[in-house]
Structures are given as structure tokens and as C-alpha cells.
Amino acid sequence: MNGAAGGVGHFALQIAKWKGAHVTAVASGRHEEFLRDLGADAFIDYTKVAPEDVVQDVDLVVDAIGGPTSARFLRSMKRGGALFPIFGLGAAGGDEAHERGVTMSTTQIRASRAQLEDIRPVLNDATIRVAIDSCFPLSDASMVHKRAAEGHIQGKIVLTVDEQPGYRA
Structure with missing residues (x-):
């Protein structure tokens, strides 16, 4: 999870943990305690090391930063994995993703009332917290x-x- 401490990232981290995923959070070092408290299993301080240099064979990368730098995570992906830049504007790497057998989706979603109703209980019981x-x-x-x-x-x-x-x- 790149950009794990931000407005979108901190929700994505918690939802992934709620669904049983092992989550590696990427953010600056000042956010480590916050992200571990939200459930991150591992933490990478991007100011000290490039996450794509140390993480390999992952099934999914959610890039809450997005944009033209998302393609750098392709080399960390398993064949059959998926890379989802939250902000797809300017995202590159579609051809490389195809060659590596990775799904890269910049699809924007629209929340529905039904989806929001589904998540209400975990917000109410603080399974997922709003920072x-x-x-x-x-x-x-x-x-x-x-x-x-x-x-x-x-x-x-x-x-x-x-x-x-x-x-x-």
C-alpha cells in the first residue's frame, strides 16, 4: 500500500486487513507508528529505501499516490498480480504490465448507497477508523x-x- 497514511490509503490499509490481507505500508517514517496501529504488518519508509527495490512477488499493489510513477511497482508484482493506482491520471506502464502478466487498472469507482450501507457497521464499531x-x-x-x-x-x-x-x- 503506497501512500498508506493519507486520506485514501489509511482506509485501504484497514479494509485490506479486515479482509485478511498481509499489508506492507509505504509512507514517510513519521507515519510508522500510526500505520502499525491501523494494522500494517510491515512498514517501508520511502525516504530511506525505494519500496520497489525491496518488495518482490506481491499479489496486489494499491498506489494511493498514483500518477506517472505507479509503473515502478510492476517489477515488484507476481505474474497474475494487480496494480491499482488510485489516481490514474498520467499513469503509464500498461504495455509493461501486459508483458509481465499483471493487471493494471486505473478505473475510477463510484460509491453506491448499498456499498456505504455495507461498510457502516465496521465504521460504527471502529473496525475501520477514520483518522x-x-x-x-x-x-x-x-x-x-x-x-x-x-x-x-x-x-x-x-x-x-x-x-x-x-x-x-
Whole structure:
């Protein structure tokens, strides 16, 4: 799981563990304790070592960073494995994936009400936890973009909407 500490990655890690997978989390070293607490079996600090240089024969790589660098994980994959860049824009390596017998999918998904209902119990009982990196009021929405641009996010960035006088939800 590349980008395991971020808003998408920390959910993907927990879902994989919930489903019984062995998970190697990739993030900067400051996130190691957080990711192990979420269930990571192994941890790679990408600032010290390139994960694709030390991990071999994996069945699945979920790359929550995505983009043009996702193809670097192809050499870590088993034939018959799958590489899923979460953000597929600019993803390259389709031909190499085919040659290596690896499925590479940049398909975007859309959540459905039924899927969200299925996951509600594990959110309610904290099997899957939501980590909050930071919160900003709607009036400071520009700060959300600034925080996201800084990177190294641990969990989700939350934008809060305060009830205004005369407003009812």
C-alpha cells in the first residue's frame, strides 16, 4: 500500500486487513507508528529505501499516490498480480504490465448507497477508523488546498460547515 497514511490509503490499509490481507505500508517514517496501529504488518519508509527495490512477488499493489510513477511497482508484482493506482491520471506502464502478466487498472469507482450501507457497521464499531489530519471551517476553505499541497497528510482533511443563524439542515 503506497501512500498508506493519507486520506485514501489509511482506509485501504484497514479494509485490506479486515479482509485478511498481509499489508506492507509505504509512507514517510513519521507515519510508522500510526500505520502499525491501523494494522500494517510491515512498514517501508520511502525516504530511506525505494519500496520497489525491496518488495518482490506481491499479489496486489494499491498506489494511493498514483500518477506517472505507479509503473515502478510492476517489477515488484507476481505474474497474475494487480496494480491499482488510485489516481490514474498520467499513469503509464500498461504495455509493461501486459508483458509481465499483471493487471493494471486505473478505473475510477463510484460509491453506491448499498456499498456505504455495507461498510457502516465496521465504521460504527471502529473496525475501520477514520483518522483526521486537520479541520478547517468552510470560511477557510482555501486553507484546505494549502494543507493538501503541503503533502504528508495523515488521514482525512475535514471541512466543517457551521450552522448559520436561520439555517436548518
